[in-house]
Amino acid sequence: MKRALYFSLFLCSFLPSLAAQSLRLGIIGTDSSHAVEFTRLLNNASEQDHIPGATIVAAYRGGSPRLALSRDRIEKFTKQLEQNSIPFVASISDLCTRVDGLLLLSVDPELRPAEFRQAIACNKPVFVDKPFAPSLNDALQMAKLARDHHTAWFSASALRYAATDLPHDAVSAEVWGPGDLGENYRLDLAWYGIHSIEALYGIFGPGVQSVARAHTAQTDVLTMIWRDGRTGTVRLIRPDEPFGAEVFQPAHPPVQKTLSASYAPLVRAIVTFMQTGQSPVPAAETLEIFAVMDASQRSKQENGRLIMLPTTIVGFTKVAP
Numbered sequence: 001m002k003r004a005l006y007f008s009l010f011l012c013s014f015l016p017s018l019a020a021q022s023l024r025l026g027i028i029g030t031d032s033s034h035a036v037e038f039t040r041l042l043n044n045a046s047e048q049d050h051i052p053g054a055t056i057v058a059a060y061r062g063g064s065p066r067l068a069l070s071r072d073r074i075e076k077f078t079k080q081l082e083q084n085s086i087p088f089v090a091s092i093s094d095l096c097t098r099v100d101g102l103l104l105l106s107v108d109p110e111l112r113p114a115e116f117r118q119a120i121a122c123n124k125p126v127f128v129d130k131p132f133a134p135s136l137n138d139a140l141q142m143a144k145l146a147r148d149h150h151t152a153w154f155s156a157s158a159l160r161y162a163a164t165d166l167p168h169d170a171v172s173a174e175v176w177g178p179g180d181l182g183e184n185y186r187l188d189l190a191w192y193g194i195h196s197i198e199a200l201y202g203i204f205g206p207g208v209q210s211v212a213r214a215h216t217a218q219t220d221v222l223t224m225i226w227r228d229g230r231t232g233t234v235r236l237i238r239p240d241e242p243f244g245a246e247v248f249q250p251a252h253p254p255v256q257k258t259l260s261a262s263y264a265p266l267v268r269a270i271v272t273f274m275q276t277g278q279s280p281v282p283a284a285e286t287l288e289i290f291a292v293m294d295a296s297q298r299s300k301q302e303n304g305r306l307i308m309l310p311t312t313i314v315g316f317t318k319v320a321p
Contacts, residue, residue: 022052022053023054023100023275024054024098024100025057026057027058027103027224028087028095028102028103029060029111029115030061030077031071031074031103031107031108033077034105034129034263035077035103037137038103040084042267054101057085057086059086059089060090060091062106070106072187081231089314092115092118096122102119109134109185109203109225111142112128112142125269126152126273127154130155130156130195131187134185134190135294136187143283152273154279154288156281158195158261158266159261159270160199160201162199163175163245165257167249167255170204170247173204173246175199175243177192177235178195179218179242180240181238184310187294189293189297195295196234196236197292201243206282206284207227207307208232209227210286210295211296212299212307215300221235222235224320227317243257244256244257244259248305288315291309
């Protein structure tokens with residue numbers, strides 16, 4: 001108890017000084033296009049959508065030979081970062097003394113538990129790109145590890161911030177987008193389906209009671225029911241489909257919107273998080289999203305059976321609407 005209190009007092013005294021200066025951020029995993037795009041937004045003040053307040057100052061290459069998405073792209077992205085004068089370090093621990101916060105961007109979720117554990121050891125705030133973990137069980141263990149070490153973290157898709165201006169008093173909503181299931185993902189929605197799920201959570205927030213999933217070669221359709229009676233649908237189309245959303249309110253015409261995949265709102269949220277240590281997405285909400293993906297996979301395996309979600313996330317704050 002005393003340790004937690006001392007940590008909170010230290011954080012409160014330390015964070016205001018961070019907010020007043022440009023923070024130094026380090027990248028873990030340069031096999032993702034996000035490593036290049038986030039660096040562009042943060043480091044290039046001449047960019048129209050430049051985000052001030054933080055700068056990428058170092059990177060750890062990482063990489064995963066098991067995924068073509070990693071092994072076929074890491075050289076390209078690494079070279080682009082080197083051309084932007086980003087120095088590389090030999091290990092995640094080497095980043096610790098160079099940075100104020102970490103961006104875990106590795107494209108292979110199977111690496112997340114080990115890389116997150118090393119990042120937590122730095123005692124610096126950590127942003128984890130989607131998906132936070134390779135499975136629900138891993139996500140629970142990682143969140144517990146961060147809590148036990150009193151380390152701030154958050155994870156989100158850029159699409160979460162694309163739908164926040166839609167009416168939040170809707171009783172039903174539908175989100176659609178690309179349905180690529182990726183390769184070798186334990187949760188098959190963790191590669192691209194998570195974007196549309198996050199967009200729906202950006203509209204409704206947490207509190208899902210049940211999920212059912214219909215699967216064909218061309219589509220996946222998730223039907224989700226919130227505990228207060230609201231309903232949400234996620235429609236995933238293959239091989240590709242622009243992101244979009246439609247919300248339904250009583251006595252009003254539906255409101256539809258094409259959803260932008262711009263990184264700027266997410267990067268702005270990351271900078272604020274690094275400055276304040278306050279996650280814009282509670283841990284319990286991220287864990288609920290993993291519970292939804294886990295349940296939807298079981299529903300798919302059981303021919304679309306309705307799967308009930310737990311009313312609590314073990315060891316974390318109760319998820320409520």
